Amino acid sequence: MRSLSALLSRRLASAWLEVSSPAQTVPTQGLIRIDYQASARRPCEATLEVVIDRQVVLRRPLRLDRAPQAGWLALHGHLLANGVADAVLRLVVGGRAVATRPLALQVRNEGPLAAAVTDSLRRTGAPVALDGPCDSRLYDYADAGLVAWFDRSPAEIEAHLADLAASGEASFEEVEALRVFADQGYMVLPDVVDPEHLARLNAALDDAVAQKVDGYEWGRSQRIHNLHQRYDAVKELWLHPKVMRMLELVFGEAAKPCQSLTYVFGSEQEHHQDTIHLTPFPAGRMCGVWTALEDVQPESGELMVFPGSQSLPRVYMADVGLPKVENEEWAEFGRTVTPRWTELINGRGLAREVYRPRAGTVLIWHENLMHAGSPRADLSRSRRSIVGHYFANGAIAYYDSSGQPAVLYEEP
Numbered sequence: 001m002r003s004l005s006a007l008l009s010r011r012l013a014s015a016w017l018e019v020s021s022p023a024q025t026v027p028t029q030g031l032i033r034i035d036y037q038a039s040a041r042r043p044c045e046a047t048l049e050v051v052i053d054r055q056v057v058l059r060r061p062l063r064l065d066r067a068p069q070a071g072w073l074a075l076h077g078h079l080l081a082n083g084v085a086d087a088v089l090r091l092v093v094g095g096r097a098v099a100t101r102p103l104a105l106q107v108r109n110e111g112p113l114a115a116a117v118t119d120s121l122r123r124t125g126a127p128v129a130l131d132g133p134c135d136s137r138l139y140d141y142a143d144a145g146l147v148a149w150f151d152r153s154p155a156e157i158e159a160h161l162a163d164l165a166a167s168g169e170a171s172f173e174e175v176e177a178l179r180v181f182a183d184q185g186y187m188v189l190p191d192v193v194d195p196e197h198l199a200r201l202n203a204a205l206d207d208a209v210a211q212k213v214d215g216y217e218w219g220r221s222q223r224i225h226n227l228h229q230r231y232d233a234v235k236e237l238w239l240h241p242k243v244m245r246m247l248e249l250v251f252g253e254a255a256k257p258c259q260s261l262t263y264v265f266g267s268e269q270e271h272h273q274d275t276i277h278l279t280p281f282p283a284g285r286m287c288g289v290w291t292a293l294e295d296v297q298p299e300s301g302e303l304m305v306f307p308g309s310q311s312l313p314r315v316y317m318a319d320v321g322l323p324k325v326e327n328e329e330w331a332e333f334g335r336t337v338t339p340r341w342t343e344l345i346n347g348r349g350l351a352r353e354v355y356r357p358r359a360g361t362v363l364i365w366h367e368n369l370m371h372a373g374s375p376r377a378d379l380s381r382s383r384r385s386i387v388g389h390y391f392a393n394g395a396i397a398y399y400d401s402s403g404q405p406a407v408l409y410e411e412p
């Protein structure tokens with residue numbers, strides 16, 4: 001008997017759990033991502049439980065063995081009170097908790113959009129913890145009350161712009177730019193980045209190329225991820241006051257950047273909506289921002305946009321019946337989703353426009369604007385540009401194509 005209980009307690013003690021979340025260090029809006037690693041000395045069936053305020057909000061079966069198994073889960077922070085949420089993750093084997101890890105999560109959902117999202121999640125009975133990938137079916141995209149002002153009727157758009165002008169919230173030029181954005185799905189802002197800043201940005205890019213950051217090889221279309229984390233000049237652009245101001249007028253909320261992508265040469269990306277990759281709820285609460293670091297030359301693989309295409313139906317993974325993309329295996333996605341986008345463009349007879357801005361010009365596109373990188377007819381011509389994707393404060397941000405929650409930059 002004694003040896004049995006000794007054996008049992010040794011077995012029970014032999015499971016490991018490590019947990020972490022960005023919300024441990026910064027107050028976080030929207031989805032809260034929690035990463036974990038679990039293992040056990042001997043193969044066993046376990047349950048990972050997530051407890052918040054003494055309520056079990058998730059039970060996930062895991063088959064453990066010696067090799068650490070990594071996973072993640074996401075919480076709807078909108079359904080938690082602002083402040084610190086005391087979460088506990090534990091591994092349960094044979095009815096007993098064999099490893100327990102506390103997590104103090106800082107929750108911050110503020111402003112009218114966050115309140116509207118919380119109401120929507122409560123109405124539809126969304127769970128606190130997602131038991132699987134992030135997906136559009138979790139959210140009430142059909143709720144007319146959550147439609148962004150720029151996705152409404154022409155009369156409603158004009159009424160909104162008139163309000164902005166009358167209250168002095170936006171200047172005449174800003175109202176004009178917003179009108180173009182609502183109508184065409186993008187706006188172009190010349191001379192946002194001054195020559196001195198452009199010089200520093202190009203120097204940062206030269207350095208990144210020389211150092212082969214992100215494995216970059218000269219001449220390739222490949223993009224370099226998140227250079228704002230390495231170079232102040234890129235971070236300054238990423239948080240540029242003029243861009244942030246314009247995005248705030250678009251969203252009616254402050255903007256939060258999500259990532260930066262730097263291109264030395266044209267991307268040659270096929271036409272696409274960002275919606276399926278950088279997905280906001282409610283719809284419309286994400287924008288792409290494209291900054292030219294040099295005067296864009298013909299045949300360099302220019303960005304192309306399809307004016308007016310933002311009003312096409314949004315394509316989500318649930319509509320195409322594909323499983324979430326894992327391990328960067330995009331082939332099936334491309335075979336299924338790209339033809340669907342082509343059909344949508346052709347069905348409307350939408351034309352493409354080649355974008356050839358001067359250095360320092362910024363283009364802001366609507367979440368659902370169809371855009372592409374044209375083929376690089378002259379491979380020697382660079383096309384230095386930086387793209388940021390921004391979500392509205394208060395929105396839920398996720399990557400529908402991969403099912404992961406987005407992690408946004410939160411002001412400390």
Ligand SMILES: O=C(O)CCC(=O)C(=O)O
Pocket residue numbers: 261263266267268269274288302303371372373374385387
């Ligand atoms: O710059 C390009 O060619 C395309 C970039 C793009 O589609 C994106 O970053 O969303």
Ligand SMILES: [Fe+2]
Pocket residue numbers: 272273274288371
């Ligand atoms: Fe894109």
